[in-house]
Amino acid sequence: MSTPRPEAAELNSHRSASPLHDLAYGHIHASALRAIARHRIADHLAHGPRTAHALAAVTGLDATALHRVLRLLATCGLFVEDADGAFVLTEAGHGLRSDVAGSQLPGILLFTDEMFRRAADGIEGTLRTGEPGFDAAYGMPFFDHLATTPDKSRVFDEAMTALSSGVDEAIADAYAFPESGTVVDIGGGRGGLLRQILATHPGLNGILFDQPRTVADHLLDGHDLAGRWHTQGGDFFTTAPTGGDLYLLKNVLHDWPDDDCLRILTTVRRAMRPATRLLLVDAVLPGDGTPHPAAALDIVMLMTLKGRERTAAEFEDLLARSGFRLRQVLPTGAMSSILEAEAI
Numbered sequence: 505m506s507t508p509r510p511e512a513a514e515l516n517s518h519r520s521a522s523p524l525h526d527l528a529y530g531h532i533h534a535s536a537l538r539a540i541a542r543h544r545i546a547d548h549l550a551h552g553p554r555t556a557h558a559l560a561a562v563t564g565l566d567a568t569a570l571h572r573v574l575r576l577l578a579t580c581g582l583f584v585e586d587a588d589g590a591f592v593l594t595e596a597g598h599g600l601r602s603d604v605a606g607s608q609l610p611g612i613l614l615f616t617d618e619m620f621r622r623a624a625d626g627i628e629g630t631l632r633t634g635e636p637g638f639d640a641a642y643g644m645p646f647f648d649h650l651a652t653t654p655d656k657s658r659v660f661d662e663a664m665t666a667l668s669s670g671v672d673e674a675i676a677d678a679y680a681f682p683e684s685g686t687v688v689d690i691g692g693g694r695g696g697l698l699r700q701i702l703a704t705h706p707g708l709n710g711i712l713f714d715q716p717r718t719v720a721d722h723l724l725d726g727h728d729l730a731g732r733w734h735t736q737g738g739d740f741f742t743t744a745p746t747g748g749d750l751y752l753l754k755n756v757l758h759d760w761p762d763d764d765c766l767r768i769l770t771t772v773r774r775a776m777r778p779a780t781r782l783l784l785v786d787a788v789l790p791g792d793g794t795p796h797p798a799a800a801l802d803i804v805m806l807m808t809l810k811g812r813e814r815t816a817a818e819f820e821d822l823l824a825r826s827g828f829r830l831r832q833v834l835p836t837g838a839m840s841s842i843l844e845a846e847a848i
């Protein structure tokens with residue numbers, strides 16, 4: 505029997521009316537969310553309502569504490585508690601399940617990880633220095649830390665794959681890819697976007713380029729793509745595959761400050777033939793102060809890396825300084841846009 509899914513909008517009647525109160529309590533909500541995600545409570549609610557006692561019996565947790573934490577998250581629209589004290593997943597709550605397409609669980613486990621919490625604790629210092637709180641907390645840059653901690657690296661790669669899977673199809677559909685040729689995805693992670701592009705465009709071949717440990721865990725196997733791709737591990741500051749007809753940089757430039765973006769773009773430009781195209785896939789901030797959801801991602805970049813989200817004019821400037829001409833900016837329906845550039 506399927507359970508009706510209450511809409512989040514009808515659930516917030518107990519929420520504080522004060523944005524200051526909500527902001528001050530934000531870390532409590534994030535910690536409660538992480539705890540519920542780690543204990544896979546949403547999976548246990550997948551097939552219908554359960555009381556905290558019933559959930560505690562299958563998870564070994566404390567029933568009273570669990571009830572109180574679920575009640576808090578109900579005020580955020582993830583669950584509804586019915587008159588019998590049973591909790592029902594809302595539409596948003598279903599995104600916490602591990603077994604649904606587009607699951608947000610890997611992203612939640614990454615962004616509530618201590619790496620991001622300690623980096624966020626450093627924002628006060630970042631306001632003084634402009635430097636990421638991450639480096640101050642861990643004594644090294646973010647990607648260096650991932651390179652030395654395989655379990656964190658796995659959490660990161662899984663989250664990137666899951667976050668990307670929600671938008672890969674939109675991107676593969678939003679751009680008029682050529683019918684034949686080779687697509688090179690630089691910093692392409694485990695290859696989720698490349699897989700989607702090759703599956704949607706059977707005349708294309710692909711090269712997945714990323715750090716060796718990341719491409720080693722690629723997602724390109726499957727006989728529908730057999731013989732149409734290969735991987736290459738390397739450092740995009742110094743090398744990029746040659747011979748491509750279309751190059752991609754998705755959610756890569758926002759990780760880096762301008763001078764590093766110029767090094768990456770210049771390396772990629774050197775590998776490209778004139779007139780070939782480069783697609784940047786990143787959020788594009790409005791230049792006029794209009795609020796944009798990527799403002800939060802911009803602070804993630806500020807506190808963990810030295811990166812930033814950018815406006816179209818800022819991307820155009822980086823492109824012009826590294827041998828490209830911006831041709832067009834295409835919306836995708838997701839938070840990211842596609843910026844199409846031509847090697848000049």
Ligand SMILES: C[S@@+](CC[C@H](N)C(=O)[O-])C[C@H]1O[C@@H](n2cnc3c(N)ncnc32)[C@H](O)[C@@H]1O
Nearest residue numbers: 664668691692693714715718738739740754755
């Ligand atoms: C934010 S992730 C984006 C991954 C993928 N394009 C996506 O959208 O899901 C940035 C990627 O850059 C890769 N990366 C970081 N430093 C790199 C380097 N020096 N050379 C090559 N890849 C690098 C990381 O391994 C990671 O896969």
